[in-house]
Amino acid sequence: MRAPFRLVAGRRAPPRLSTVSNHTHESVTPLVELAGITKAFPGVLANDNIDLTLRAGAVHCLLGENGAGKSTLIGILSGLTQPDEGTIRIDGAVTTISSPRRALDRGIGTVHQHSTLIPALTVLENLMLGDTRRLRLDDAGARERLRELAAQLGIEVDPDAKAVDLALGHQQQVEIVKALWRGSRVLILDEPTSMLTPQGVAELAKVLKRLTAQGQAVIFITHKLHEALTLGDEVSILRQGRIVGRIDNEAMRTKPAEELRAEIVRTMFGDEPAEVAEVAELQEEIVEAKAPRRARPDADVVLEVRGLSAPGDGTERGIEEVSLELREGEILGVAGVDGNGQRALAEAIAGQRRATHGDVLLFGGSVVRLPVTARQKLGLRYVTDDRLGEGIVGGLPVGLNLFLKRVGDRPFWRHGRMQRGLIDARAAELVREYDVRTPSLSTRVAALSGGNIQKVLLARELSFEPKVVVFHKPTYGLDVKTTATVRDLIRDLAAGGGAALVISTDLDELLEIGDRVAVLSRGRVAGLVPNEPGAAERVGELMVGDTAVEAA
Amino acid sequence: MSESAVTAAPARRSVSLRVQKVADVVIRSIVPVVLALVAGGIVLLALGRHPLGFYGNIWTGGVQGSAWQDSAIRMAPFLLIAAGLTLIFRANIWNLGYNGQFLLSAAVVSGYGPRLVEHVPLWLAFVLLFLAAGAVGALWTLVPAVLKAWYGTNEIITTLMMSFIGIDIASLLIKGPFHDPTTPLPQTAVVPLEKMLPPIPGTRIHVGLLVAVAAILVVHFVLTRTSWGLRLQIMGANPRAARHFGIDLKRLIVVSFLGSGCLVGLAACADIMGLWGYIRTGWDPAYGDTIIPFVFLARLNALAVIPFIAFFAVLSTGGDLAAQQANLPTDFIYVLVGLILLFMTVIEYLGRQRSLGTSYLPPGLRQALRGPRGFFRKKAAA
Numbered sequence: 001m002r003a004p005f006r007l008v009a010g011r012r013a014p015p016r017l018s019t020v021s022n023h024t025h026e027s028v029t030p031l032v033e034l035a036g037i038t039k040a041f042p043g044v045l046a047n048d049n050i051d052l053t054l055r056a057g058a059v060h061c062l063l064g065e066n067g068a069g070k071s072t073l074i075g076i077l078s079g080l081t082q083p084d085e086g087t088i089r090i091d092g093a094v095t096t097i098s099s100p101r102r103a104l105d106r107g108i109g110t111v112h113q114h115s116t117l118i119p120a121l122t123v124l125e126n127l128m129l130g131d132t133r134r135l136r137l138d139d140a141g142a143r144e145r146l147r148e149l150a151a152q153l154g155i156e157v158d159p160d161a162k163a164v165d166l167a168l169g170h171q172q173q174v175e176i177v178k179a180l181w182r183g184s185r186v187l188i189l190d191e192p193t194s195m196l197t198p199q200g201v202a203e204l205a206k207v208l209k210r211l212t213a214q215g216q217a218v219i220f221i222t223h224k225l226h227e228a229l230t231l232g233d234e235v236s237i238l239r240q241g242r243i244v245g246r247i248d249n250e251a252m253r254t255k256p257a258e259e260l261r262a263e264i265v266r267t268m269f270g271d272e273p274a275e276v277a278e279v280a281e282l283q284e285e286i287v288e289a290k291a292p293r294r295a296r297p298d299a300d301v302v303l304e305v306r307g308l309s310a311p312g313d314g315t316e317r318g319i320e321e322v323s324l325e326l327r328e329g330e331i332l333g334v335a336g337v338d339g340n341g342q343r344a345l346a347e348a349i350a351g352q353r354r355a356t357h358g359d360v361l362l363f364g365g366s367v368v369r370l371p372v373t374a375r376q377k378l379g380l381r382y383v384t385d386d387r388l389g390e391g392i393v394g395g396l397p398v399g400l401n402l403f404l405k406r407v408g409d410r411p412f413w414r415h416g417r418m419q420r421g422l423i424d425a426r427a428a429e430l431v432r433e434y435d436v437r438t439p440s441l442s443t444r445v446a447a448l449s450g451g452n453i454q455k456v457l458l459a460r461e462l463s464f465e466p467k468v469v470v471f472h473k474p475t476y477g478l479d480v481k482t483t484a485t486v487r488d489l490i491r492d493l494a495a496g497g498g499a500a501l502v503i504s505t506d507l508d509e510l511l512e513i514g515d516r517v518a519v520l521s522r523g524r525v526a527g528l529v530p531n532e533p534g535a536a537e538r539v540g541e542l543m544v545g546d547t548a549v550e551a552a
Numbered sequence: 553m554s555e556s557a558v559t560a561a562p563a564r565r566s567v568s569l570r571v572q573k574v575a576d577v578v579i580r581s582i583v584p585v586v587l588a589l590v591a592g593g594i595v596l597l598a599l600g601r602h603p604l605g606f607y608g609n610i611w612t613g614g615v616q617g618s619a620w621q622d623s624a625i626r627m628a629p630f631l632l633i634a635a636g637l638t639l640i641f642r643a644n645i646w647n648l649g650y651n652g653q654f655l656l657s658a659a660v661v662s663g664y665g666p667r668l669v670e671h672v673p674l675w676l677a678f679v680l681l682f683l684a685a686g687a688v689g690a691l692w693t694l695v696p697a698v699l700k701a702w703y704g705t706n707e708i709i710t711t712l713m714m715s716f717i718g719i720d721i722a723s724l725l726i727k728g729p730f731h732d733p734t735t736p737l738p739q740t741a742v743v744p745l746e747k748m749l750p751p752i753p754g755t756r757i758h759v760g761l762l763v764a765v766a767a768i769l770v771v772h773f774v775l776t777r778t779s780w781g782l783r784l785q786i787m788g789a790n791p792r793a794a795r796h797f798g799i800d801l802k803r804l805i806v807v808s809f810l811g812s813g814c815l816v817g818l819a820a821c822a823d824i825m826g827l828w829g830y831i832r833t834g835w836d837p838a839y840g841d842t843i844i845p846f847v848f849l850a851r852l853n854a855l856a857v858i859p860f861i862a863f864f865a866v867l868s869t870g871g872d873l874a875a876q877q878a879n880l881p882t883d884f885i886y887v888l889v890g891l892i893l894l895f896m897t898v899i900e901y902l903g904r905q906r907s908l909g910t911s912y913l914p915p916g917l918r919q920a921l922r923g924p925r926g927f928f929r930k931k932a933a934a
Contacts, residue, residue, distance in 0.1 A: 352795055389793075396785075407783055407786070
């Protein structure tokens with residue numbers, strides 16, 4: 001038995017903590033108990049009678065596809081949403097969590113997927129923001145509290161650094177500190193690894209270990225299986241708003257990983273055996289890092305980016321002097337931590353962003369002065385990462401959204417008039433071909449799920465003879481099954497003589513499908529790594545990279 | 553997924569969707585008007601007037617006998633301005649400089665009109681005057697359009713500023729070059745009655761109304777049936793997507809601005825050459841201000857604008873008589889318009905849980921109006 005470690009708030013009475021050890025939870029009152037939580041939104045039952053128990057000192061993984069109800073459940077716990085039915089018990093007493101502030105008072109801290117820090121403020125100022133118990137800012141007290149928490153977490157934080165200057169991994173650490181600031185006992189992490197480098201994930205794992213050792217309960221949300229398996233003490237699987245499976249601590253420790261993985265996949269996808277097989281295969285592939293396929297090195301260069309510079313916007317960097325070559329049949333990955341110039345690169349190639357320097361050559365001809373539509377007609381396509389923000393017009397029907405990059409073009413428009421019959425017929429074909437699940441062609445595209453919206457984008461970009469396609473985070477936020485489909489499409493494109501530039505923050509993905517991986521760091525290409533064993537480490541180094549090794 | 557997934561929308565569902573759509577139109581567009589009339593009635597009662605008598609007089613003064621023709625005459629400029637506003641609001645751009653565009657065009661028409669009709673064939677004079685008015689209106693949107701297209705300047709501010717400048721320039725023109733030397737009053741020469749826009753045969757309604765209806769039809773066609781209209785709609789709904797799709801936003805912004813200003817200019821020509829025949833300083837009917845609510849009630853649908861504008865034309869024509877009889881200022885009509893606006897906002901707020909497509913407001917304004925919580929939370933079926 002271990003003496004309970006308390007995360008003590010500055011001036012508040014420390015929350016009562018039961019005595020726990022890391023692995024025997026049975027006799028203890030659970031910290032938080034959700035019973036029969038039900039929440040409906042117009043048209044969907046987001047949470048359906050969910051029971052969930054959180055114990056001190058354990059990481060509880062919530063695993064599920066997109067739209068499974070993970071976010072709603074988190075929203076309920078963190079006070080953003082109110083459940084229609086069900087009870088929440090904290091330390092055995094029934095409570096309501098009516099607002100985020102209330103959640104903090106109850107000791108529930110949340111780290112959201114995207115940073116909520118205010119970029120222009122320092123770390124310390126960001127931390128003091130939420131603390132309005134006193135009118136006067138207690139600078140010295142806050143410094144002391146930060147030192148204390150940093151020591152507990154085993155991290156180093158400069159209190160006077162501006163949030164904007166921190167790397168994403170460090171920003172996240174500050175977010176965790178912020179969540180713990182007022183002495184929380186339950187920490188909610190919403191897809192915390194999606195923005196991190198492999199090294200960053202390892203560091204997060206360490207932080208989690210320390211937290212649980214100190215008696216924190218952690219909810220860890222992810223849709224990555226291997227993370228659930230390595231980081232979780234317990235795993236709950238959500239599907240269509242219900243908990244469809246649960247692997248308890250006992251099983252997590254005793255069963256072999258393979259068996260657990262198979263069990264989870266079965267639970268996640270249930271009664272669709274054919275697709276499960278596909279998914280299982282995919283998992284094998286990721287794990288064993290199957291020998292990557294190779295493009296012929298003597299194939300023609302189809303896309304050449306030569307010394308390209310383009311401005312960034314807001315918090316995102318621009319690119320400087322980026323040079324890349326993409327050959328026929330090749331998949332070139334572009335790795336890098338988010339915000340290092342990915343968007344500028346993609347948009348400058350697609351023609352959405354004006355390049356200040358350099359050239360983009362398509363089949364040897366310069367296209368850098370051509371507008372988006374002209375590049376599009378030459379076979380250069382761009383699958384944007386911002387599906388909802390710029391990829392679709394939500395209020396327009398699915399069918400029409402498939403043609404929004406050809407508005408006014410023959411044969412779908414003649415003399416400025418839409419050829420509705422032709423569009424509907426072709427749209428129906430595309431919907432079938434790309435397996436877009438939609439009630440009808442005239443459904444508003446915003447009503448579809450994220451995965452299906454991505455299929456709409458892919459159908460639009462990959463139809464009509466694509467030759468060079470820029471994919472920007474093509475599987476971001478998609479479930480395992482759709483992810484597999486998307487990766488297959490990219491491979492098919494390359495196998496069919498096209499070429500793909502895949503920009504992604506998911507290194508596993510790039511190593512799975514890419515021939516080579518270029519690393520983008522601070523707007524420059526830090527290095528080019530051929531996809532062979534050991535590539536992950538080198539890419540990881542380059543990502544954080546001060547060492548600009550030209551490895552190709 | 554198979555063919556069935558695509559074509560499986562059952563007929564029953566599409567029917568119920570259509571019913572819902574109709575219900576939506578009734579709730580969103582007609583209920584505010586009805587509520588405003590009821591509330592207006594209560595106000596009348598409070599003032600000691602008889603509401604039914606008042607509304608009866610509106611009917612008498614706006615529709616009965618040949619009064620409907622007076623209402624129809626008022627519709628001409630309303631419809632043209634409504635067409636111009638519908639066009640630009642669809643792009644989610646706020647041309648609020650219609651008063652300046654209108655008065656400047658009106659000044660130019662009344663400045664040259666009286667001379668022009670004497671010197672060239674009448675039909676040619678009309679064509680030239682309409683063209684000139686359209687050009688002036690369009691020109692007056694050019695500065696906000698270019699600022700918006702190239703520098704992203706907020707067009708609400710620039711159009712309003714240009715509007716004030718336009719109104720004052722119009723006034724300068726009337727006192728200066730366009731002043732009728734035969735009168736000390738600050739006004740232009742008057743177009744002789746027989747040289748005004750001819751009436752539609754069998755009525756007193758001038759052909760400006762036909763121009764207006766034609767403009768509405770053209771705008772409706774362009775917005776709903778052409779690739780240009782679709783681009784405009786995309787830009788209005790999601791400008792970032794428009795950029796992603798390779799739509800030339802700068803050109804689209806400028807062209808839609810020019811089109812909007814041109815239609816407002818045409819309204820001025822129809823009104824001056826059809827109804828007034830001259831202009832004097834200080835005259836500012838501010839048509840645009842009163843019809844904006846109806847453009848929204850029609851949910852930026854050019855065809856649906858017609859009945860709403862007709863309703864307002866009757867209200868304002870008959871309202872003059874009704875207000876006189878009830879010994880109220882004619883401004884009481886604007887109380888009714890204000891009430892309509894109020895109830896529109898209320899219905900918008902209550903109906904916020906309904907699907908996206910049914911709002912009359914473009915996304916930006918919609919968000920500004922909506923509070924943090926709605927009353928009608930539809931419970932979803934399991």
